[in-house]
Amino acid sequence: MKKILITGGGGYAGTLLTDYLLKRNYKVVIYDSFLYGNYHKKRKNLNLIKKDITDNKSFHKACKNIDIVLHLACISNDPTFDLKPGLSKKINYDCFESLVKSAKENGVQRFIYCSTSSVYGISKKKNIKEDHPLKPITDYNKYKGMCEPILFKYSDENFTTVVARPATLCGYSPRCRLDLTVNILTNHAYHNKEILIFGGNQKDQI
Ligand SMILES: NC(=O)c1ccc[n+]([C@@H]2O[C@H](COP(=O)([O-])OP(=O)(O)OC[C@H]3O[C@@H](n4cnc5c(N)ncnc54)[C@H](O)[C@@H]3O)[C@@H](O)[C@H]2O)c1
Structure with a gap:
């Protein structure tokens, strides 16, 4: 039974993803400051850690015996990011490398980072693929993209690194x-x- 730690597992995507993973027999640890509340009910194989990702000591401890880290936590849109740009950068970018290091030092085998398709900015090209140059138009996009090469620096045969650049989601989630x-x-x-x-x-x- 694989054990996955999801930062931001209390958010819009993470709340639903947790259900999906529990149904597929993963053990799930959610590491989240629950900025927007906690919509998770108590369930078997689910553990909640209410902590901040900028608190590296707590994150390091949380990574013990974890197989996979899925990193979703961030300030997740432009207007919210711009409310306190310094704090947003601290959360979305400054602490990122420490999170990767902590995971690797604890023997985590796979680190999946949720970036965003908005790293491409606005392009007239059709069929944009991942080799399209990154032309972020906001600080939120810029710092999401700047984390990607940091993660890849730590890749090796025991530590698989994955970046996803999802498009905008839609539909219902408890959060x-x-x-x-x-x-x-x-x-x-x-x-x-x-x-x-x-x-x-x-x-x-x-
Ligand atoms: N929703 C989308 O359409 C979309 C599209 C592309 C990429 N993404 C990416 O997917 C991820 C999840 O997005 P979402 O829509 O679920 O966002 P969300 O804002 O609903 O969830 C983010 C979660 O991170 C937590 N968080 C924020 N700061 C934290 C901190 N300092 N410490 C610990 N936890 C903290 C919040 O409490 C929240 O639960 C983000 O990385 C986002 O950039 C989302």
Whole structure:
């Protein structure tokens, strides 16, 4: 039975991912400061650690006997990042290398880092692939991208490093995010009976 530690496992994606992994017989440890509350019920094979990822001593201890680290925790959108840029950088970038080192020193075999597709910025090219140059347009995007090469520095035969660059998610999660594109459009369509499309001159009535 593999033991996976998820930083940010209390967030929009992490809450659902935890259910998915528990159903597939993983032991899950969630390491999260639960900024937006905790939507997890007590379950077998689930352990919650309410700590900050900038607290390296606690994170180092949490990595004992862990097989896989999945790193989701961060300040996860532009407006929130910009509220306190110094603190956001500390969380999203400054502490990243220490997290990787702690995992590796504890014998973790695989470190998966959740970056974002927004590292590509805006491009006119079609079919963008991972070799497209990174042209981040916000600090949130920039620091997400800057963590990627740091992780790869630590790769070796005993420590597999993986970076995912997911597109924007949508849909329901117990910790729901209504700032995400499709979710915010759905919210406006339902409550205001109209959605605004930015970047063009259209105002579509529903
Ligand atoms: N949701 C998306 O559409 C999307 C798209 C691309 C990439 N991502 C990436 O996926 C990951 C998860 O996104 P999400 O939508 O679930 O975000 P979220 O904001 O819902 O979850 C982030 C979690 O990290 C925790 N956290 C924040 N700062 C922390 C700290 N200092 N210490 C410990 N925990 C802390 C929060 O409490 C929260 O539970 C992020 O890395 C994000 O950049 C998300």
